[in-house]
Amino acid sequence: MTNDNNVLIEVRNLQTYFYLYEGTVRAVDGVSYDIRKGKSLGVIGESGCGKSVTAQSTMRIVPSPPGKEVGGEIIMHLEKEPVDVLKLEANSNEMRAIRWKEISMIFQEPMTSFSPLFTIGNQIVEAIKLHLPGLTKKEMRERTIELLDKVGIPQPSRLIDVYPHQLSGGMRQRAMIAMALSCNPKLLIADEPTTALDVTIEAQILELIRGLQEEFGMALMYISHDLAVVSEMSDEIMVMYLGRVMEKASTDEIFNNPLHPYTRALWRSIPVIEGELKRLETIKGVLPNPYQVQKGCPFFSRCEQRMPGLCDEARPPLYQVTPTQTVSCFLYDKNAKAGPAAIASQSVATS
Amino acid sequence: MSAQAEPLLEVKELKKYFPIQKGFLKRTVGYVRAVDDVSISVRAGETLGVVGESGSGKTTLGRTIIRLYEPTAGDVILHEGDQVMHVPQLDDRAMHTFRRNAQMIFQDPYASLNPRMNILETIGEPLLVNNVAKGAELEERVKKVMLQVGLRVEHLRRFPHSFSGGQRQRIGIARALVVNPRLVIADEPVSALDVSIQAQILNLLKDMQAQYQLTYVFISHAMSVVRYMSERIAVMYAGKLVEVAPKEEVLRQPLHPYTEALLSAVPKLSQKRKRLVSRGEVPDLGRLPSGCVFHPRCKYATDICKTEEPHLRELAPSRTVSCHLAEKLTLGGI
Numbered sequence: 001m002t003n004d005n006n007v008l009i010e011v012r013n014l015q016t017y018f019y020l021y022e023g024t025v026r027a028v029d030g031v032s033y034d035i036r037k038g039k040s041l042g043v044i045g046e047s048g049c050g051k052s053v054t055a056q057s058t059m060r061i062v063p064s065p066p067g068k069e070v071g072g073e074i075i076m077h078l079e080k081e082p083v084d085v086l087k088l089e090a091n092s093n094e095m096r097a098i099r100w101k102e103i104s105m106i107f108q109e110p111m112t113s114f115s116p117l118f119t120i121g122n123q124i125v126e127a128i129k130l131h132l133p134g135l136t137k138k139e140m141r142e143r144t145i146e147l148l149d150k151v152g153i154p155q156p157s158r159l160i161d162v163y164p165h166q167l168s169g170g171m172r173q174r175a176m177i178a179m180a181l182s183c184n185p186k187l188l189i190a191d192e193p194t195t196a197l198d199v200t201i202e203a204q205i206l207e208l209i210r211g212l213q214e215e216f217g218m219a220l221m222y223i224s225h226d227l228a229v230v231s232e233m234s235d236e237i238m239v240m241y242l243g244r245v246m247e248k249a250s251t252d253e254i255f256n257n258p259l260h261p262y263t264r265a266l267w268r269s270i271p272v273i274e275g276e277l278k279r280l281e282t283i284k285g286v287l288p289n290p291y292q293v294q295k296g297c298p299f300f301s302r303c304e305q306r307m308p309g310l311c312d313e314a315r316p317p318l319y320q321v322t323p324t325q326t327v328s329c330f331l332y333d334k335n336a337k338a339g340p341a342a343i344a345s346q347s348v349a350t351s
Numbered sequence: 352m353s354a355q356a357e358p359l360l361e362v363k364e365l366k367k368y369f370p371i372q373k374g375f376l377k378r379t380v381g382y383v384r385a386v387d388d389v390s391i392s393v394r395a396g397e398t399l400g401v402v403g404e405s406g407s408g409k410t411t412l413g414r415t416i417i418r419l420y421e422p423t424a425g426d427v428i429l430h431e432g433d434q435v436m437h438v439p440q441l442d443d444r445a446m447h448t449f450r451r452n453a454q455m456i457f458q459d460p461y462a463s464l465n466p467r468m469n470i471l472e473t474i475g476e477p478l479l480v481n482n483v484a485k486g487a488e489l490e491e492r493v494k495k496v497m498l499q500v501g502l503r504v505e506h507l508r509r510f511p512h513s514f515s516g517g518q519r520q521r522i523g524i525a526r527a528l529v530v531n532p533r534l535v536i537a538d539e540p541v542s543a544l545d546v547s548i549q550a551q552i553l554n555l556l557k558d559m560q561a562q563y564q565l566t567y568v569f570i571s572h573a574m575s576v577v578r579y580m581s582e583r584i585a586v587m588y589a590g591k592l593v594e595v596a597p598k599e600e601v602l603r604q605p606l607h608p609y610t611e612a613l614l615s616a617v618p619k620l621s622q623k624r625k626r627l628v629s630r631g632e633v634p635d636l637g638r639l640p641s642g643c644v645f646h647p648r649c650k651y652a653t654d655i656c657k658t659e660e661p662h663l664r665e666l667a668p669s670r671t672v673s674c675h676l677a678e679k680l681t682l683g684g685i
Contacts, residue, residue: 046545168632198404199572200629203616225546228618255620269550271579273602273617274685279557280550280579286515 007077008037008186008219009058009103014072014086016050016057019065023291027053027067029243032318035187040213040220042234042251044227044266048287050243051223055189058221059105060090076102101131104180106173108192113176114164120148121160124179131183147178152208170201174208181212188213189221194229206232227270231255236324239263242287242298245318249325259327261306262299297329305331310340358392358430359566360416360534365389365425367408367415371637383636385411387590388425390663395430395533398560398567400581400598402574402613406633408590409570410458413536416568417455418446429453431533447481454527458539460519464511470497471507474526483530492529499562500525500555517548521555528559536568541576553579574617578602583669586610589634589644592663596670603684606672608649611682619685643675651676 016028028050035041045051056062057069074085076098088095107113114123124144128135135143141160148156151174164172173193180188190209194202210233213220222233230237231251238248239260247260258264268281285302288294296312297303303311310330319332335342366389368382385408393399403409414420416427418438427438431452441449454477457463464473474493478484484492494504500521511519520540527535537556541549553576559565569580577584577598584601586594586609594607605611612629631648634640640647646656655675663673674680 046547170632198633199574199616199618200404200612201632202618203629206618226618227546228620231620232618266546269547271550271553271573271575273575273578273619277579280554282551282554283547286517 005077006036007034009035009077010073010075011054011058012073012075014054014057014074015070016053016062016067017070018067025290026243026293027290028057030072031240031243031245032072033238033245033248035219035221037186037219038213038217039236040222040234042230042237043221043223043240044225044230044237045240046225046287048242048290049240051240052191053243054240055105055191055221055223058085059099059103059189060085060088060095061099061105062090064090078102097131100127100180100185101183102185103187103189104183104185105189105191106176106180106193108195114172116164119161119163120167120175121145124148124160124175124182127179127182144178144182147182148175150212151175151178151181152204153178169197170204173197173205177205177208177212181216184216185218187219187221189223190233191223192225195224195226202229209233227266228273239266242290242294244298245328246299247325247327247329248318249322249327253322253325257325259321259325259332260299260329261303261331265302265304307331307340307343310344314344357395359395359397360393360430360568361426361428362389362391362412362416363426363428365412365415365427366423367411367420368423381637384590384639385636386415389587389590389592390425391585391592391595393534393566393568395566396560396564397583398569398581400577400584401568401570401587402572402577402584403587404572404613404633406589406636407587408636409572409587410538411590412587413455413538413568413570417453417536418449419455429534450477451481451483451530452532453534453536454530454532456520456523456527456535456537456540459543460516460523461543463523464519466511469508469510470502470522473511473522474529477526477530481530493525496525496529499559500528501551515548516544517551520544520548520552524552524555524559528563528565531563532565534566534568536570538570539572540569542571542573549576556580574602574614586613589639590636591644591673593645593674594672595663596672600670601684605682605684606666606670606677606680607645607674608651608676608680608682609645611684612648614685615683617685643673651680 012032014028014031018025018027031054043051058074069086075082076085121144125140128140128143145156145160148160153159153171153174194205222230224230234251237251237254239246241262247263258267265283269283283302288301296314297316300306300312307330316328316330318326318328320326321332330343333343365386367386368384370379371381371383373380389412401409415422422439429436429438429452436449438449471493475489478489478492497504502521541552560567571577581598584598585592588609594610605614629648642658643656643661646652661673661675663671665671666677
């Protein structure tokens with residue numbers, strides 16, 4: 001545990017597995033990260049890389065069964081004392097007190113994240129009622145109107161009484177954000193909140209989230225497959241592949257000097273809006289079977305710089321390359337120049 | 352005119368209105384003007400990118416061109432050799448000839464394949480219904496096109512559920528290309544795919560175009576994808592074409608305020624910046640604003656924009672725009 005008192009949440013070696021009929025999927029397999037107070041962490045990865053499950057584990061809302069957090073710790077630094085969220089029962093009162101009040105979350109599909117049976121106001125008031133007891137009905141309603149106004153919903157005193165289907169996608173996402181902010185959380189997890197929206201509406205929502213983050217001093221965990229969106233929203237970025245962290249660095253470093261072969265390949269495979277137009281380079285092969293346990297690096301089968309005998313045999317540890325950049329790849333071992341054998345003997349000795 | 356500049360496809364004042372019906376008797380109370388007075392031509396071998404937000408009519412335009420929707424008014428002309436096909440007037444038999452020349456690739460690789468048809472049946476269907484081939488010849492052609500799009504011939508008798516999203520999209524592409532079309536309308540072919548798979552499909556489409564001199568109408572909401580794929584870009588808003596120009600010109604110096612807003616909204620790598628966020632949302636297509644459809648969201652709007660509808664006009668060679676103020680404005684691009 002670090003004694004840095006600016007850290008809000010520390011996740012260490014989180015493992016979340018799904019026990020399915022076909023086999024076990026290691027959706028999150030040893031993920032570690034910190035989020036500092038008021039800062040933002042971006043999470044990038046393709047579908048199936050475990051980015052959403054990481055977020056859901058942090059909130060303890062992984063559907064169980066079949067999912068289960070089987071290992072690791074998630075230390076949340078609350079006012080009084082640090083709490084290991086993973087040690088709490090998912091449906092315990094302690095966890096309920098943290099969820100939504102300390103950590104809240106907005107989802108990709110604003111239509112399915114609201115109940116269609118209750119008005120927007122009803123649902124936001126309910127969140128307030130549960131987490132901020134002691135307010136009168138009138139105060140709760142006023143607070144809701146204030147929140148709706150803050151997220152840019154026009155005529156909030158009228159729209160508080162509409163049902164979710166009466167709002168457009170962008171407005172619904174705004175209402176979702178209002179609900180997530182209703183109890184002044186310290187961490188907001190945004191799981192692809194703009195994927196279902198049009199670009200001009202996306203721009204409005206991103207601008208809104210950024211403004212609110214500043215105003216409320218919240219930390220933000222922003223998950224998306226869209227590199228450009230993540231780059232605009234984050235101070236630090238984590239690249240995930242098949243349940244593991246491949247690389248973690250400051251936003252500048254990861255875009256200007258990506259280190260991991262996967263990060264590099266990913267960067268070369270996206271069309272750009274500015275600069276020279278080159279033929280896109282594709283990542284060869286396909287994602288490995290998720291039921292299979294990867295002994296070595298999960299990217300081994302598709303990597304162009306792989307070292308057979310090493311990368312497929314042992315899991316690469318996280319190498320600290322600069323003070324703010326870590327990468328999980330044997331190429332950055334200090335013995336890399338001496339060849340795979342030297343790394344192998346070294347890492348066996350140290351582990 | 353040189354053979355190169357010959358248009359393959361001409362769309363003239365095309366309209367597609369969907370009736371809004373209400374009540375027990377289903378009276379028509381109004382129309383959704385999904386495509387409203389669109390004129391554009393596409394040269395042989397060119398890729399025209401169509402961009403716009405959802406509800407801008409880009410998908411309806413694609414489907415009306417290929418006559419999956421009957422147009423309300425206007426004409427679509429396909430030039431094939433000496434033949435000139437006026438698509439809306441074709442009878443059933445002539446439609447078969449047209450369909451051999453114009454095919455479509457759909458967005459959702461999960462919804463666009465029939466789960467009960469195996470790959471041979473799926474890809475072979477266009478050959479069968481358009482009386483191109485059958486039996487052993489059909490199977491040969493299906494195998495050939497499967498290899499070209501990177502599918503394995505052993506999978507000929509598998510069903511769609513056993514394929515990944517990227518492979519399904521390859522099946523969709525093979526189905527479109529099996530009849531050797533001239534024109535392919537690709538409606539958001541990569542928006543349902545992951546980034547690394549997206550690159551594979553975009554490159555495949557480019558390779559197929561080079562090999563068979565295909566002409567693409569490439570519909571997408573992602574500006575960077577359209578930039579990669581096309582030579583010219585057409586920007587649509589609320590059923591209307593607002594700007595058409597060569598891609599780099601649109602990106603560098605847009606002429607329509609909506610294009611500027613759209614470009615400004617595009618997220619870019621490696622920079623946090625204040626962007627020009629446009630207010631409001633795409634209007635209800637059943638109740639369009641008067642004058643210019645964009646005026647309620649346009650920060651440059653003047654009185655004329657509220658009353659008079661602008662028409663698409665040529666401002667410079669190969670640059671058309673529908674904005675009253677186009678000459679006066681200097682807009683920012685990427």
